[in-house]
Amino acid sequence: APAVTEYLHAEGVSKQFGAVKALSELSLELRPGEIHGLIGPNGSGKTTVLNVLTGYYPIDAGRIRVGGTDVSALSVQRRVQAGVARTFQKPRILPTLSVLDNVLLGAWRDAAAAMLPTMFATPSARRRESSLSIRARELLAGVGMAHAADERADALEHGEQRFVEIARALASRPRFVLLDEPAGGLSNNEIESLGEVLQAMKAAGIGVMLVEHHTDFVFRLCDRVTAIDFGRFITCGTPQAVRCHPEVIRVYLGA
Numbered sequence: 001a002p003a004v005t006e007y008l009h010a011e012g013v014s015k016q017f018g019a020v021k022a023l024s025e026l027s028l029e030l031r032p033g034e035i036h037g038l039i040g041p042n043g044s045g046k047t048t049v050l051n052v053l054t055g056y057y058p059i060d061a062g063r064i065r066v067g068g069t070d071v072s073a074l075s076v077q078r079r080v081q082a083g084v085a086r087t088f089q090k091p092r093i094l095p096t097l098s099v100l101d102n103v104l105l106g107a108w109r110d111a112a113a114a115m116l117p118t119m120f121a122t123p124s125a126r127r128r129e130s131s132l133s134i135r136a137r138e139l140l141a142g143v144g145m146a147h148a149a150d151e152r153a154d155a156l157e158h159g160e161q162r163f164v165e166i167a168r169a170l171a172s173r174p175r176f177v178l179l180d181e182p183a184g185g186l187s188n189n190e191i192e193s194l195g196e197v198l199q200a201m202k203a204a205g206i207g208v209m210l211v212e213h214h215t216d217f218v219f220r221l222c223d224r225v226t227a228i229d230f231g232r233f234i235t236c237g238t239p240q241a242v243r244c245h246p247e248v249i250r251v252y253l254g255a
């Protein structure tokens, strides 16, 4: 098992929007090489968890750690550098750029290193630039989108944009990838492919957090599941244990 010092941790995190307590002293951990589901009813705080883990929202209390490092005060970009990448409920692609360039944007850190010498047009810089493109094409191939590399991103359908966004997240060489409703709006075939992509990420040692309404998909795919309600932790465990938890049954069946 990976060492505790390698986990992505939320520790006693609270987040309030005006009078709304979106998260109340919530703790959870994401381990490398696991697929971890985050479930809860609408408005229970799932997206807020992703937003505080990735630095889109500051927290009011508690802390976020990546391994031994407290990243609570770090910007989104600094957390990407620390290994935390994400996708959004509605894919955020740059519509007029090519699919390949959208993926390359995820590699901005490597690209910045390659660009500086490019200004002096050294052969080694050109080689590095092309190796970035090769890697971006490999990532697209990994999500089944190699054929679309040179198309404009807005020519793709919703489900295809979803896969491109995952490739872009992977381009940052993340240790953790947090996905917000990735199965939303996908066809059954695309959901199958998504499952394979997530398994491949897990096999590569990435910790995958999956916020998903599609509970069948979550319970089938995840190693562990955390359930929350009203921004509070309910339980965390294997899919079997979580789906039988009385509080989870009560929340979902309203019993």
Ligand code: ADP
Pocket: 017, 020, 021, 022, 040, 041, 042, 043, 044, 045, 046, 047, 048, 049
């Ligand atoms: P979920 O993803 O589980 O549906 P959210 O994290 O989106 O839940 O929302 C949790 C609570 O926080 C809801 O009451 C929601 O209205 C509120 N909330 C989330 N984001 C904001 C925001 N940016 N401004 C104000 N309230 C927000």
